[in-house]
Structure formats: structure tokens, C-alpha cells
Amino acid sequence: MSTAIIEMPKANLPAPIARQKIMAIQMACQALPDGERMDESPPIKNWLAPGIYAREIHLPAGTVVVGKIHRHRHFNIISKGSITCYTEFGLETHSAPASFISEPGTKRVVHTHEDAIWTTIHPNPTDETDIETLEKMFTALEYHELGMDVFEIKEVIE
Numbered sequence: 001m002s003t004a005i006i007e008m009p010k011a012n013l014p015a016p017i018a019r020q021k022i023m024a025i026q027m028a029c030q031a032l033p034d035g036e037r038m039d040e041s042p043p044i045k046n047w048l049a050p051g052i053y054a055r056e057i058h059l060p061a062g063t064v065v066v067g068k069i070h071r072h073r074h075f076n077i078i079s080k081g082s083i084t085c086y087t088e089f090g091l092e093t094h095s096a097p098a099s100f101i102s103e104p105g106t107k108r109v110v111h112t113h114e115d116a117i118w119t120t121i122h123p124n125p126t127d128e129t130d131i132e133t134l135e136k137m138f139t140a141l142e143y144h145e146l147g148m149d150v151f152e153i154k155e156v157i158e
Contacts, residue, residue: 012090013088015088015148015149016149016150018087018088019088019107019143019148019149019150020150022066022086022087022088022107022108022109023143023150025064025066025086025109026066026109029064029066042057042058042059042060042063042065043057043058044056044057044058046131046134048124048127048129050127051123051124051125051127052121052122052123052124053121053122053123053124053128053134053138054119054120054121054122055119055120055122056117056118056119057117057118057119058115058116058117059081059083059110059112059115059116059117059118060112060115061081061112061113061114061115061116062112062113063111063112064109064110064111064112065109065110065112066107066108066109066110067107067108067110068107068135068139068140068141069105069106069107069139069140069141069142069143069145069146070102070104070105070106070107070120070138070139070140071104071105071137071138071139071140071146072104072122072123072138073101073102073103073104074101074102074120074121074122074123074138075099075100075101075102075120075121076099076100076101076102076118076119076120076121077097077098077099077118077119077121078094078095078096078097078098078099078116078117078118079096079097079117079118079119080096080114080115080116080117081095081096081112081113081114081115081116081117082094082095082096082112082113082114082116083095083110083111083112083113083116083118084110084111084113085108085109085110085111086108086109087106087107087108087109088105088106088107089103089106096116096117102120104146105143105146105148107143122134122137122138
């Protein structure tokens with residue numbers, strides 16, 4: 001995917017404005033013509049162990065991906081590569097090996113500098129095995145699902 005249309009927002013914006021910028025980047029990525037965006041999702045491996053669900057994604061270098069909104073605090077591992085992320089909390093760069101915590105409500109715009117492998121680790125106390133159910137348990141598509149505000153741009157009609 002071309003990164004030409006992606007300009008990472010400034011850090012330290014009020015959260016509702018930062019969330020709006022992230023959603024605008026997602027819409028811009030979705031509107032890219034064929035050949036300039038990923039035609040299919042990057043490879044994902046789902047791992048299940050007693051009480052744990054892990055999701056491993058393989059991201060090619062030079063791509064921009066906008067993730068889903070995470071509902072809960074969870075653990076992240078970058079086991080390969082280098083990435084820069086923009087969230088409502090600002091810019092973060094992680095190079096493997098790296099581990100960090102995601103807070104509830106986090107949605108990321110990710111730019112990969114090198115091929116990367118990123119794993120998120122979530123508690124799974126019911127030992128759910130259906131991946132679609134697990135995704136709904138741990139992610140949201142819209143901020144309002146979590147009661148979070150997004151700054152809305154109103155068009156001025158002259």
C-alpha cells in the first residue's frame with residue numbers, strides 16, 4: 001500500500017480529535033484504488049491455550065494498517081521488524097524485540113518500516129474457541145460501542 005496519503009497526526013491532540021483523525025485515515029485507506037491498498041488481510045495466526053487467546057499478524061514492510069478498537073487492556077509483542085503507531089496517546093515506535101501494554105479503547109494506525117510480526121495476548125477465561133466470537137469479545141469497530149467520543153467535523157453549507 002502506498003503511504004503517500006498517510007500523514008501521521010500531531011501528538012498531544014485532545015482524544016476526540018485524535019480519534020477522528022484515526023478514523024479519517026482509515027476511510028482514506030479504504031478509498032484507495034486497487035493496486036494502492038492491500039487486496040487482502042495480512043496473514044493471521046490464532047493461538048489458543050487454556051485461559052489465553054493470542055493473535056499473531058504478519059505485516060509486510062512499507063504498509064499502513066488501521067487496526068480495530070481494543071475493548072480491554074492486553075499485552076503486545078513485536079517479535080520481528082520495526083513499526084510506528086499513532087494512537088490517541090501519540091506516536092510510538094517499536095522495534096523487535098519489544099513488548100508493551102495496550103489500554104482499553106486503543107485503535108492504531110500502523111506504518112511498518114520492516115516486515116513485522118505482532119502478537120496480541122488476551123485472557124480467555126471461558127476457553128472460547130470460535131475466532132469470530134473472540135474477535136467480538138476483544139475488539140470494536142466504532143468508538144461509540146465503548147462510550148468514547150469522536151470529534152465530528154460539520155460541513156458548512158453556504
